[in-house]
Amino acid sequence: MIPELGLYSLILAGCFALVASVGGLAGAANPMLQRWVLSLTVGQCLFCGLAFFSLVWAFAVDDFSVAYVANHSNSLLPWYYKISATWGGHEGSFLLWILIMSGWMLALALRSPNYPAPLVTRVLAVMALMNLGFICFSVFTSNPFVRLIPMTPADGADLNPLLQDFGLIVHPPLLYCGYVGLAVPFAFAVAALIEGRVDAAWARWCKTWTNMAWAFLTLGITLGSWWAYYELGWGGWWFWDPVENASFMPWLAATALLHSLAVTDKRGAFKSWTLLLAIAAFSLSLLGAFIVRSGVLTSVHSFAVDPERGLFILIFLLLVVGGSLTLYAFRAGRGYVHVAYGFFSREFFMLINNVILVVSLAVVLWGTLAPIAYEAVTDAKISVGPPFFNAFYVPLGCALAAVLALLPGINWKRTDVSRLRPILLAALWGLLVAVLVWFVLDPASLIVASAVGLAAWVVITHGLDLLRKRKALSRAYIGMSMAHLGFAVAIVGIAVTSTQSVERDVRMMPQDTAELAGMRVTFLGVKPVDGPNYRAQQGVFLVNDGGSDFSLRSEKRQYLAGGNPMTEAGIHAGLLGDTYIALGESLDTAQGAWAVRLHYKPLVRWVWLGAVLMAMGGMFAILDRRYRTLRARRPAARMAVASS
Numbered sequence: 150m151i152p153e154l155g156l157y158s159l160i161l162a163g164c165f166a167l168v169a170s171v172g173g174l175a176g177a178a179n180p181m182l183q184r185w186v187l188s189l190t191v192g193q194c195l196f197c198g199l200a201f202f203s204l205v206w207a208f209a210v211d212d213f214s215v216a217y218v219a220n221h222s223n224s225l226l227p228w229y230y231k232i233s234a235t236w237g238g239h240e241g242s243f244l245l246w247i248l249i250m251s252g253w254m255l256a257l258a259l260r261s262p263n264y265p266a267p268l269v270t271r272v273l274a275v276m277a278l279m280n281l282g283f284i285c286f287s288v289f290t291s292n293p294f295v296r297l298i299p300m301t302p303a304d305g306a307d308l309n310p311l312l313q314d315f316g317l318i319v320h321p322p323l324l325y326c327g328y329v330g331l332a333v334p335f336a337f338a339v340a341a342l343i344e345g346r347v348d349a350a351w352a353r354w355c356k357t358w359t360n361m362a363w364a365f366l367t368l369g370i371t372l373g374s375w376w377a378y379y380e381l382g383w384g385g386w387w388f389w390d391p392v393e394n395a396s397f398m399p400w401l402a403a404t405a406l407l408h409s410l411a412v413t414d415k416r417g418a419f420k421s422w423t424l425l426l427a428i429a430a431f432s433l434s435l436l437g438a439f440i441v442r443s444g445v446l447t448s449v450h451s452f453a454v455d456p457e458r459g460l461f462i463l464i465f466l467l468l469v470v471g472g473s474l475t476l477y478a479f480r481a482g483r484g485y486v487h488v489a490y491g492f493f494s495r496e497f498f499m500l501i502n503n504v505i506l507v508v509s510l511a512v513v514l515w516g517t518l519a520p521i522a523y524e525a526v527t528d529a530k531i532s533v534g535p536p537f538f539n540a541f542y543v544p545l546g547c548a549l550a551a552v553l554a555l556l557p558g559i560n561w562k563r564t565d566v567s568r569l570r571p572i573l574l575a576a577l578w579g580l581l582v583a584v585l586v587w588f589v590l591d592p593a594s595l596i597v598a599s600a601v602g603l604a605a606w607v608v609i610t611h612g613l614d615l616l617r618k619r620k621a622l623s624r625a626y627i628g629m630s631m632a633h634l635g636f637a638v639a640i641v642g643i644a645v646t647s648t649q650s651v652e653r654d655v656r657m658m659p660q661d662t663a664e665l666a667g668m669r670v671t672f673l674g675v676k677p678v679d680g681p682n683y684r685a686q687q688g689v690f691l692v693n694d695g696g697s698d699f700s701l702r703s704e705k706r707q708y709l710a711g712g713n714p715m716t717e718a719g720i721h722a723g724l725l726g727d728t729y730i731a732l733g734e735s736l737d738t739a740q741g742a743w744a745v746r747l748h749y750k751p752l753v754r755w756v757w758l759g760a761v762l763m764a765m766g767g768m769f770a771i772l773d774r775r776y777r778t779l780r781a782r783r784p785a786a787r788m789a790v791a792s793s
Contacts, residue, residue, distance in 0.1 A: 173274025327366025
């Protein structure tokens with residue numbers, strides 16, 4: 150009965166979404182309909198929550214009569230993996246998507262007293278319409294509550310071993326909070342186009358939700374990178390995989406949107422930019438859903454490839470993108486207002502910043518979709534890998550760092566050239582740091598020297614700016630500075646670990662030693678260990694780094710239910726670098742010889758520390774007093790949408 154209750158709850162949530170979308174769009178100015186939309190939003194969230202809890206319950210009690218549970222769980226699976234297995238496959242992950250969408254709508258409804266009632270009603274109506282599409286997709290093509298009666302299996306097929314990890318518990322929910330959260334600025338943009346109003350108050354309202362979604366998306370991508378690093382056994386943290394790219398593209402668009410919203414808030418410029426980026430960010434989230442679920446591109450992240458599902462998402466994507474862009478084409482150019490600013494102005498450099506981000510987005514989009522286009526035209530397959538992306542992203546990353554270093558010393562409207570002297574002095578200090586790094590490291594490390602020098606420039610200019618403004622700093626400004634400093638930390642980590650890492654594939658028998666980046670690694674042998682639902686061969690290694698000894702354990706697991714093998718790497722984490730050992734295949738059982746992969750990853754943790762600092766900056770900015778009291782001081786006059 151519980152699975153049926155979940156299905157009926159989901160259908161009822163869809164009915165609520167239908168009524169809220171029609172009523173909200175048709176009668177946004179009607180006080181009674183405004184209250185109805187708020188009530189329907191609460192009801193929709195409650196029924197989506199009930200549907201999701203029903204699926205969680207089916208996993209918790211091992212109800213293998215439910216096909217989705219039978220395909221993604223097993224009675225031997227630890228309880229915490231049973232719960233996270235709820236979103237470990239296609240059907241459950243999309244139900245999580247629907248739940249999170251309703252959660253964002255509920256959060257907006259609870260904040261509704263801070264916004265104009267007609268605007269909130271339109272925003273909630275647009276989001277309800279999109280959630281209706283997601284619910285229809287789930288009910289008609291991806292129903293997670295389908296029964297296997299009377300052919301109920303005695304036990305489940307088990308969860309994919311790659312997913313039996315802490316990463317599954319936190320990564321998808323955080324990533325989806327970011328993906329789906331971008332629906333809020335999208336809905337704000339559509340509502341603004343409908344009512345013809347884009348002003349500073351609207352920008353602040355939209356910026357609050359964009360900051361939250363961007364922070365969640367940043368954390369989700371970061372955790373995904375960390376998960377792949379320690380789980381896959383390759384020692385890599387980013388592979389330019391199509392699904393990784395699918396998460397990176399909306400992040401780039403959302404980053405550009407945040408900067409564009411800042412200009413719209415302060416100066417009333419970039420309004421067309423802002424609206425278009427809000428549409429693009431969520432549209433790219435939907436594109437990512439299509440890539441993951443359609444099977445048009447090969448990826449280790451893909452969910453249950455099904456052309457029917459992919460076609461449904463493609464149609465929905467075309468409707469959302471086509472409808473919003475059509476509305477934009479007809480409404481965005483009305484009432485053009487020119488906002489003047491000079492060459493040495495914050496507006497100009499924010500424009501350059503956004504151009505860099507959009508070009509970066511275009512590179513990823515082309516590199517991801519080019520194989521599809523090539524195969525459609527020639528019926529042959531090609532792949533676009535790291536060399537293509539790295540060739541573009543090294544200069545683009547340097548250009549973006551230079552712009553971020555310049556921004557603290559640039560004023561709005563125009564800047565006196567004399568004010569640029571501290572920035573240039575900071576640049577000289579950054580150049581000095583780069584030269585020192587150049588001489589300390591191998592001369593081939595030009596990329597590392599450049600990255601460290603640019604990062605130092607960013608840190609110095611932002612540090613001086615914070616000291617100069619210390620008596621009048623807002624939390625939004627501090628959050629912005631934290632995010633930019635996080636970017637500086639991340640680019641140092643990316644440059645160093647990408648160029649200075651050491652990797653060795655060796656054959657080792659017990660008591661054999663191998664050299665790794667000045668360390669001696671001794672293989673002590675292999676012993677059997679048992680887990681809750683697997684058996685493993687555990688390799689034990691002793692590492693001497695010249696000053697101390699530490700041991701690492703790497704496992705080769707065989708899962709009992711499905712018989713699937715899995716490697717668990719042994720990692721000694723440090724702020725300056727990671728020692729990473731992965732046990733491969735047995736090469737000679739009699740002699741106890743094994744294939745072993747040895748890695749040393751300098752500053753790899755800085756990549757994730759920088760990203761976490763960026764996300765913290767986004768969250769801290771939301772605590773600004775301006776965002777806690779968001780209602781405009783006086784009713785805003787109706788303003789035509791201006792393009793700039």
